[in-house]
Amino acid sequence: MIYRLWTTxxxxxxxxxxxxxxxxxxxxxxxxxxxxxxxxxxxxxxEHWVLTVWDSLEDIEALGASDTYAATVRALGESGILTGKQTVRILRTEVV
Incomplete structure (x- = not known):
């Protein structure tokens, strides 16, 4: 599993x-x-986080290229809801 953590x-x-x-x-x-x-x-x-869980890094990369993702990001950005800086981190589970 791969995790994408968005902070805002x-x-x-x-x-x-x-x-x-x-x-x-x-x-x-x-x-x-x-x-x-x-x-x-x-x-x-x-402070808010959206932690999403994905099958692969390629799926997260495809998200970034998605038209529906771009439209959602644009609408949220234009809404006046968000404050401060947004960050994205990619996290991976490790087998121990």
Whole structure:
């Protein structure tokens, strides 16, 4: 399994809009992607994470090239919901 961790800030006055966007736009978009397994929407104060689980690194790379992903990112960026800097990290499980 490969994990993609997206970190962002969310305007506290927009949290209901953020949750609605996640339910109505983000999650359905992820479910359309090849190799997508699961998504976790996590929060600690004003910091938010979306941890998605994928079959392979190639599936995550295909996400970045997806038209539906680009449209979702654009709509969220234009919504005024997000604050601060967004980051993405790719994490892998290790067999021990």
């Amino acid at each position: 800030g969310v305007d506290p006055t927009q949290i209901d809009r953020y949750r609605e966007f996640a339910d109505s736009r983000s999650l359905p978009m992820f479910r359309e992607q090849q190799g997508f397994r699961e998504a976790f929407f996590l929060q600690d104060g004003d």
